[in-house]
């Protein structure tokens with residue numbers, strides 16, 4: 826884990842020792858999802874006062890990740906593919922919620938699967 830933190834720091838251009846943890850999320854099927862939430866556990870720091878950098882790597886089937894502003898409801902949608910690294914920085918946890926949507930598999934051939942929003 827320690828080495829993974831150092832490798833991701835280097836890839837993202839952060840100084841060595843910047844991270845105390847990185848989230849790894851494995852999605853084995855389109856059914857797996859995360860409901861609206863902010864990463865506001867004490868481990869993450871004080872989201873009300875501090876700039877927080879939360880980094881996660883997604884593994885497995887592609888996901889749709891949505892970030893929604895708490896006050897205005899405006900949102901941004903991003904596709905996360907296996908191996909993608911997502912960083913949420915600054916006051917994002919204070920002002921936004923995020924969600925990982927379930928996906929319905931659309932099977933094209935024996936070896937090819939695409940996914941669509943459920």
Ligand SMILES: O=C(O)CCC(=O)C(=O)O
Pocket residue numbers: 848850859864881882883888890905911923924925
């Ligand atoms: O799969 C991802 O990278 C997003 C994970 C996420 O929303 C979280 O860990 O709170």
